Amino acid sequence: MKLPPLKALPVFEAVARLNSFSLAAEELAITQSAVSHQIKQLETYLGEQLFWRSGRAVTLTDDGRQYFDAIGSALLQIERASEQLLGHEESRLRLSVFSSFAVRWLVPRLPELQRLHPQIDLALEMSTENPALSDRVADCFIAIHQSSRAYSYELLYEERLFPVCSQDYWQRIRRELGRDDRPEAVDEAPLSPEEVARFPLLSTYSIYDKAAGDWEAWYRDVNRALPASTRIQHFSHMLLALEAARYHQGVALTNDYMLSTRKDSEEFVRLPCHALVTGDKFYFAWKTSRRRERGIQTLRRWLVDEAIRGGLRGE
Incomplete structure (x- = not known):
């Protein structure tokens, strides 16, 4: 099995998510020069530039964005699998959701989610009508369109x-x-x-x-x-x-x-x-490659049950 420098992958994920070498260094408790060294080592191994650097601003290149979508998901799966074996049941999930759906339907129901599934730590991210389906944005989405073949969709409401x-x-x-x-x-x-x-x-x-x-x-x-x-x-x-x-x-x-x-x-x-x-049809969307993650599937089942119980969708 030929793998890239494994120490560089969490560093790359942090820089890509935070768009900053200094913030990534602070989060990982290493020096900024160590961050730069790991990114350089990874770019040399891949033979591709992963970031555009302009002063202190850092943005992903097209190759970097594609690599992050895959690496970020893989690292999350490794983290989730390790937590399960260690007996750590807590699932930290970011859900991207429209403001009206969040304010009027979802937020009033969150106490019931917390009561039934206290292991789920849910963070809500406000989205536009057509959010970019990517791990960089959130772990799962409330979306109107089935816009990505890499995602699975569960109908909540027509x-x-x-x-x-x-x-x-x-x-x-x-x-x-x-x-x-x-x-x-x-x-x-x-x-x-x-x-x-x-x-x-x-x-x-x-x-x-x-x-x-x-x-x-x-x-x-x-x-x-x-x-x-x-x-x-x-x-x-x-x-x-x-x-x-x-x-x-x-x-x-x-x-x-x-x-x-x-x-x-x-x-x-x-x-x-x-x-x-x-x-318009409202779907719960999650990355198909993450379909085995317990937290995502628990949240999916709860949302569907609530949509049925509240009359948004049939049985």
Whole structure:
């Protein structure tokens, strides 16, 4: 078996992860010159430059990034296997997750994860809609797209958007539409798209990356056009639009995981209207080469169980 200088590999991993020779030296409790020597030894063995150096700034080359993806995963597997044999059950995992999914669905459920699986030390990393699937970013991800063949995916949720407003605003809608003289128990007749358009619509730009794109898609789903006279208030993120709805400012489009707690269900009313299936699917993603890691599989099973129990996905 022909292996590279093994002492250099943890040094390379630390420099690549921290983008700094000095920070890597501090973490590893060695001198910066020792770090430089180990990296030079590894580059000489491989015959490739692994880092671009510009003053104090250090970035991976393309070859370095490819090597880090493989080496970082291998070192993690060695660490996990050793911890299991030593009887150290704690699993340290970084989960990259969208802000809205984290704030509205995941974080309220973390105490239950800690109660059931105290050995999992979970760190949350905020991500964009299309995070780069890499060990450099996180150990596992909540992702919308199956963008890498090197990863495995478990479906958690297929998104649908539906209109909601506050309890107080719903009473206003009922009054203005002449429904307030009917008992609420029988007040489930669907609202027409034209009736909804009589009230301010709270729009989230980021869903379709265009102004009022979410409401245009909602109307288009039932072969209608968004009325030109509709008053629309714009927000960059669904979290903001939902807060505006909470404070009686109009009707917002939201999804199931945004209204996933008992408090939410008490404060908001889901209007009797159709739901728009957006086509976005939320997956738990992990590197296939790390499929045997106990911590990742424990977290996967817990997320799936919670998604089923909370109604995000079927059995």
